[in-house]
Amino acid sequence: MSSLIPGHTTHTEHRSTPLSDRKLLMWIFLASDCMFFAALIGTYLVYNGRSLVGPYPTDILDIPLTTVSTFVLLMSSFLMVLALHAIRMNDIPKFRLWTLGVAFFGSIFLGFQVYEFSHFIYEGLTLQQNLFGSTFFTLTGTHGVHVTIGVLWLLSLLIISYVRPMTSQDALSVEIAGLYWHFVDIVWIVIFTAVYLVEFI
Amino acid sequence: MALGRQPVPHSAPETRALLKRPTWETGLWSWLTTVDHKRLGILYFVTTFAFFILGSLEAAVIRVQLAAPNQQLVTPDFYNQLFTVHGVTMVFLAIMPLGTAFANYFVPLQIGARDLAFPRLNAFGYWAYLAGGLIFYSSFLLGGAPDAGWFAYAPMTMTEYNPGQGIDFYMVGLLISGIGTLVTAMNLIVTIVNMRAPGMSMMRMPLFPWMMLVTAFLVIFAFPPLTIALFEVIMDRSFGTLFFNPEGGGLPILWQHLFWIFGHPEVYIVILPAFGIISEVIPTFSRKPLFGYPMVVLAGIFIGFMGFAVWSHHMFTTGMGPMANSIFAITSFVIAIPTGVKIFNWMATMWAGRIWFTTAMLFATAFLVTFTMGGITGIMVAVPPFDAQAQDSYFVVAHFHYVMGGGALLSFFAGIYYWFPKMTGRMLSERIGKWVFALVVGGFHLVFFPQHFLGLLGMPRRIQTYDTGLGWDFYNLLSSIGAGVLGLGVMLFIFSLLRDMRSGKEAGDDPWDGRTLEWSISSPPPHHDFGDLPIVTDRDPVWLAKHPELIEKRDELSESSDGAPEAPNAADDEDELVHIPGQSWFPFLASVGLFVGGMAAVYHNWFLGALSVGFITLCVYAWAFEGVGGHYLRVRPNERRSTGLASIRPLSEMAGKGQS
Numbered sequence: 001m002s003s004l005i006p007g008h009t010t011h012t013e014h015r016s017t018p019l020s021d022r023k024l025l026m027w028i029f030l031a032s033d034c035m036f037f038a039a040l041i042g043t044y045l046v047y048n049g050r051s052l053v054g055p056y057p058t059d060i061l062d063i064p065l066t067t068v069s070t071f072v073l074l075m076s077s078f079l080m081v082l083a084l085h086a087i088r089m090n091d092i093p094k095f096r097l098w099t100l101g102v103a104f105f106g107s108i109f110l111g112f113q114v115y116e117f118s119h120f121i122y123e124g125l126t127l128q129q130n131l132f133g134s135t136f137f138t139l140t141g142t143h144g145v146h147v148t149i150g151v152l153w154l155l156s157l158l159i160i161s162y163v164r165p166m167t168s169q170d171a172l173s174v175e176i177a178g179l180y181w182h183f184v185d186i187v188w189i190v191i192f193t194a195v196y197l198v199e200f201i
Numbered sequence: 202m203a204l205g206r207q208p209v210p211h212s213a214p215e216t217r218a219l220l221k222r223p224t225w226e227t228g229l230w231s232w233l234t235t236v237d238h239k240r241l242g243i244l245y246f247v248t249t250f251a252f253f254i255l256g257s258l259e260a261a262v263i264r265v266q267l268a269a270p271n272q273q274l275v276t277p278d279f280y281n282q283l284f285t286v287h288g289v290t291m292v293f294l295a296i297m298p299l300g301t302a303f304a305n306y307f308v309p310l311q312i313g314a315r316d317l318a319f320p321r322l323n324a325f326g327y328w329a330y331l332a333g334g335l336i337f338y339s340s341f342l343l344g345g346a347p348d349a350g351w352f353a354y355a356p357m358t359m360t361e362y363n364p365g366q367g368i369d370f371y372m373v374g375l376l377i378s379g380i381g382t383l384v385t386a387m388n389l390i391v392t393i394v395n396m397r398a399p400g401m402s403m404m405r406m407p408l409f410p411w412m413m414l415v416t417a418f419l420v421i422f423a424f425p426p427l428t429i430a431l432f433e434v435i436m437d438r439s440f441g442t443l444f445f446n447p448e449g450g451g452l453p454i455l456w457q458h459l460f461w462i463f464g465h466p467e468v469y470i471v472i473l474p475a476f477g478i479i480s481e482v483i484p485t486f487s488r489k490p491l492f493g494y495p496m497v498v499l500a501g502i503f504i505g506f507m508g509f510a511v512w513s514h515h516m517f518t519t520g521m522g523p524m525a526n527s528i529f530a531i532t533s534f535v536i537a538i539p540t541g542v543k544i545f546n547w548m549a550t551m552w553a554g555r556i557w558f559t560t561a562m563l564f565a566t567a568f569l570v571t572f573t574m575g576g577i578t579g580i581m582v583a584v585p586p587f588d589a590q591a592q593d594s595y596f597v598v599a600h601f602h603y604v605m606g607g608g609a610l611l612s613f614f615a616g617i618y619y620w621f622p623k624m625t626g627r628m629l630s631e632r633i634g635k636w637v638f639a640l641v642v643g644g645f646h647l648v649f650f651p652q653h654f655l656g657l658l659g660m661p662r663r664i665q666t667y668d669t670g671l672g673w674d675f676y677n678l679l680s681s682i683g684a685g686v687l688g689l690g691v692m693l694f695i696f697s698l699l700r701d702m703r704s705g706k707e708a709g710d711d712p713w714d715g716r717t718l719e720w721s722i723s724s725p726p727p728h729h730d731f732g733d734l735p736i737v738t739d740r741d742p743v744w745l746a747k748h749p750e751l752i753e754k755r756d757e758l759s760e761s762s763d764g765a766p767e768a769p770n771a772a773d774d775e776d777e778l779v780h781i782p783g784q785s786w787f788p789f790l791a792s793v794g795l796f797v798g799g800m801a802a803v804y805h806n807w808f809l810g811a812l813s814v815g816f817i818t819l820c821v822y823a824w825a826f827e828g829v830g831g832h833y834l835r836v837r838p839n840e841r842r843s844t845g846l847a848s849i850r851p852l853s854e855m856a857g858k859g860q861s
């Protein structure tokens with residue numbers, strides 16, 4: 001009986017467009033996620049300069065430090081491209097190497113963020129201190145959660161590659177994780193510009 | 202039907218599942234683990250009905266309290282809770298998910314798909330919505346419901362002014378049910394974009410899935426601002442952030458902006474599914490194709506876009522200045538144009554049609570009149586000077602009840618009368634239906650028409666009682682009597698539903714001479730919906746298949762056919778093997794995690810909250826690794842096509858001949 005089925009699989013997989021459902025879902029999620037960040041960044045910008053007490057952004061933001069962490073995050077996107085290329089070429093060792101690289105760079109970025117947060121709290125900037133604290137921690141914290149999920153996701157894909165043979169479906173999974181990762185990077189560029197760079201123009 | 206079953210013949214290695222894959226077909230567990238869009242649709246219907254009844258009871262108490270001046274049936278405090286919970290229930294827990302109920306059941310059937318693109322995500326969407334609803338309603342039992350109105354303006358929601366837990370229930374409940382709404386909308390978009398039957402181009406798609414597509418896009422762009430606003434209030438109340446705290450420089454007006462950037466699209470999230478249903482009901486019972494199909498589609502899309510450019514018309518009296526007021530007044534007028542286009546298209550569809558006044562059609566006609574009345578008062582309150590007079594008066598109450606109740610709800614009545622035979626295989630009594638129609642529509646106008654005058658006479662909304670001698674007594678009494686009539690109609694409707702579900706007249710597959718694909722399969726539809734995937738060469742494929750004499754007029758009716766597309770079906774003498782996705786525990790369990798986590802957030806129990814996040818993460822992993830699963834259903838050649846579909850094949854052949 002089961003020999004009949006491969007010939008039939010196309011029946012159940014009729015689709016109206018060449019896009020896979022999962023990739024389409026990710027694109028739609030990202031469109032929606034744009035609005036989440038738009039609302040958060042909007043809140044930040046509305047409240048920018050409205051804090052009644054310090055520390056104010058210019059007192060405390062460290063551009064060189066954040067530039068380094070931003071650079072690390074951008075480089076992780078580069079490695080993501082390499083990882084996707086490797087799995088498409090079915091080069092599993094390279095895929096593992098680059099994926100580990102992405103997760104590692106993502107973790108470095110998170111490490112910078114943890115350092116930055118604890119440093120700010122030490123300097124007296126807390127969630128409750130002023131509007132800058134409320135909006136800054138909420139916005140960058142939400143982004144940090146996104147990065148954390150991305151790191152966990154990539155590490156999961158890495159572990160799968162040790163557990164069972166990778167298939168073309170897994171390549172699609174890597175591509176989708178990559179879409180997410182690049183998006184999170186792009187959002188950071190916007191946040192870096194709106195929160196950090198604009199202050200010092 | 203004697204349908205054989207096949208194990209899943211996947212070559213991929215069996216992944217070890219955390220829980221044994223459920224296979225119950227009946228009983229409670231089968232409902233908790235179901236991923237079938239029809240069963241989830243039924244769950245949505247039942248749940249939204251339950252919430253609708255709760256919301257109606259709250260409204261009933263309000264109307265009794267206001268029936269005469271100086272009554273003290275409920276305290277002012279409890280009255281605040283009543284109107285808040287009534288509004289939230291009707292908007293978020295009853296009317297909006299009722300659209301989702303229709304979408305779950307009928308979008309796949311109308312586009313010729315066997316399920317939604319992500320069946321387990323669909324189940325999760327339902328359970329998350331229910332979890333949010335339960336969190337919200339548990340406030341009644343746990344120390345007091347929210348009382349800051351359905352739009353919960355800051356700073357009324359600050360801990361300082363609202364120290365109880367009510368606001369937390371509101372914020373967390375809406376946030377979690379919003380997660381369900383969001384994922385379901387994403388699922389619907391993928392389904393409609395990617396799973397249309399072979400040959401069903403976008404411009405051959407029925408109007409209901411079209412309007413659901415626009416609605417789903419509105420959801421994915423409108424719910425994030427609401428979610429962030431809710432999240433910011435939760436942060437304010439839980440961690441002492443200053444987002445909406447004026448003492449720390451926070452701007453309460455920002456809440457209004459964020460809320461209405463969501464809130465106005467929400468009106469269209471509620472009303473566009475209704476437009477879709479009306480666009481199915483009116484052509485069927487006018488026995489004509491929808492007049493100006495492309496215009497109706499484009500008007501829907503235009504409404505969707507414009508819906509994001511009008512939010513500040515809810516804020517004319519907040520002092521935005523004449524410039525902003527003028528701009529938002531103009532965009533609000535503009536949005537009336539596509540809405541008017543639709544109304545005229547529906548009237549033109551009825552024009553010269555052989556109209557069959559079933560209960561569904563009666564409701565659709567009442568919708569046209571009632572919704573237009575709501576639209577006209579909408580244009581009135583879109584004029585800033587008039588709005589300055591009408592703001593926060595019963596005129597506004599009358600306006601949005603005409604839109605939400607007279608628009609959405611009447612069309613949902615039409616939809617239920619129209620599709621009940623398909624869902625149950627039985628007809629709803631038309632005799633009782635006419636009574637339901639008379640009581641509901643008559644009662645509705647009796648409740649809300651006098652409220653226009655109350656508003657113009659200066660009665661503010663949200664007051665617990667009023668003094669005599671203000672000229673409000675008579676209209677309030679009228680309105681309360683109307684509520685009784687409306688309630689009688691709803692009770693009669695529920696009686697009819699419960700009775701005819703079991704003992705109604707047998708409906709057959711196609712009682713209305715239907716036009717779209719759902720009428721080509723049995724009533725109720727088989728588990729797999731479609732044996733053969735239907736092949737679509739036209740709009741209204743089933744109707745044209747039944748009335749081949751109309752095919753010559755086809756080019757006038759719709760875009761020209763490009764012949765029959767390749768059929769991805771088995772050869773005629775073979776069995777069709779239809780994949781049935783496996784049931785799953787994890788959508789339900791993940792939502793249990795959301796419920797517990799939500800309650801933890803309400804009570805600021807962050808340890809339990811962290812545990813819930815861990816549990817949800819575990820569910821997500823188990824979900825991902827168990828895979829789609831399921832089995833193949835073997836459909837024999839003689840069972841592959843039911844009555845309607847059998848004639849679709851000849852249509853595609855005829856269409857081909859007609860062209861040569």
Ligand SMILES: [Cu+2]
Pocket residue numbers: 464465468511512514515
């Ligand atoms: Cu509006």
